[in-house]
Amino acid sequence: MKYEVVIGLEIHVELLTASKLFCGCSTAFGREPNSHCCPVCLGLPGSLPVFNRRAIELSVTAALALKSEVQLRSRFDRKNYFYPDLPKAYQVSQFDQPLARGGYLAMEYEGKKKLINLERVHLEEEAGKLIHAGDSIIGAGHSLVDYNRAGIPLLEIVTAPELHSGEEARLFLEDLRTVLLYAGVSDCKMEEGSLRCDANISLRPAGSSELGTKAEVKNMNSFRSVELALDYEIKRQQQVLSAGGVVNQETCHWDEEKKQTFSMRSKEGSSDYRYFPEPDLLPLVLEKSFVAELARTLPEMPAKRRERFQEQYNLEKKEAFMFTGNREMGDLFEAVAKIYRDYRNLANWIQGDLLYQLRESGKKIKEVEPALLANLLRLLDEGRINRPVAKELLAEMVQTGTDPVDLVKERGLEQISSRESLLPLLEQVIAENPEAVENYRQGKKKALAFLVGKVMAATKGRADPAELNRLFEEKIQG
């Protein structure tokens, strides 16, 4: 039987605030354990939470970027469960009155444009971090708890069950990440856990409209593992169903080492979170003007920018994807394009030599000064330097931030392309290499490259190679 795969994702992102959602404790990552805790985030009796304005702004901004309808009135609830990562034994979250409802993300999959709908976007607090130290002698059978993370504002985004393969889910997640990075709401680092993804996945006979029993997959810690875990789970459920079995409603854990999912425990009778309105927080009421102002300052989103890049700069689709898939790269392209009009040449240099130099030097795109890159390309366009020198200057520019124009002046790197300057050099090389000259006369192309190389060496790479080719041809073949 053919099955249709139905996947819905639940994404959590930590918001980029300086302090926690309800208290002034720092959100800095990787500090001494339990050094960012106070009576509020530890849930000590008598403490009261107060909303962080920035967290609300970032949540609304994210909702707007995802076309989710921001609710002017929303409510916070306590989600009750016992687990050591939760100091209060409840998590402040939003149940039936979320911050934003609906929304969608436009993506392309298998050459087709599609919209993936969202159910909701809501704000909640992050839990603490547990370290299972069972393998060491000291901590055998125990877990260690660090509450630095507890109370960091966490945005939850829930998609409709509209994804149909591991690959599609991964691409959606990558696109969602790009949107959230553009919106500037989170640093979205899966490896640090500031972006996390759980998935609900079920199979149904092709053509059926009823949803099959779903399993929940957790612990997918990279984009790649999202794809691998879901594809693994699809195969597993397919085998169960094909053998006439039934899929249990359960939570599975992705094991990155073994590359398979494991059932954690049956969901049956497990979750009764007894949500109730958080009595310590009044309803969140937003002014229309507050939302409108955030909508006004929302940057252009990647899908739109992608289309604009193709039209405005005549870039190919693949290039537009590449330049907009990374906000900084797109920003650099546009900043240079404002002062340098050969967009084609600019695009080539950025995706080729510049990216290579950034990788080599470990520098960030943001550190590249647009005006300097434009200067370099102009030097080359005007024939004042040749291509190999341009590449060297680019490397130096990326490393040290020096203006290529200054470097050319300082070191006398200007290209030598005038006939009268090159001819004496040429004649000397011809005189010193009779064998190569003879070989070239007999049609060996390699011999020409050898001769050109000799002049290049004599000029420390400054000669114009095209002009040299022409002159040798004239002198020897001519």
Add this chain to the structure above:
Amino acid sequence: MAVDFNAEVDYVARLARLFLEPDEKKRMAGQLSDILKTARRIQELDTTGVEPTSHVTEVPAVLREDQVKPSLPLNRIMQNVPRRDKGYLKVPRIADSQQDQD
């Protein structure tokens, strides 16, 4: 509607991680039944057109600026912690993997 209050007490006690003696359970079952009876009386009221109330004041929440303030020193945090391991709280291991949670 017949409710098995003994089962209900067991269930709620388990959720709250409470261990009740048989006579406590019996007492709680009676109390739970009384509470629900009262709730049922309230539910008889006609509330058509009345907005559900979650908070008694109509004042919206206040927002504070995103400013970092000093946290508690570690010795204060650990003051009521039964067991610790250096800067960490030490708890019995619950499960091999994370519980179903967000």
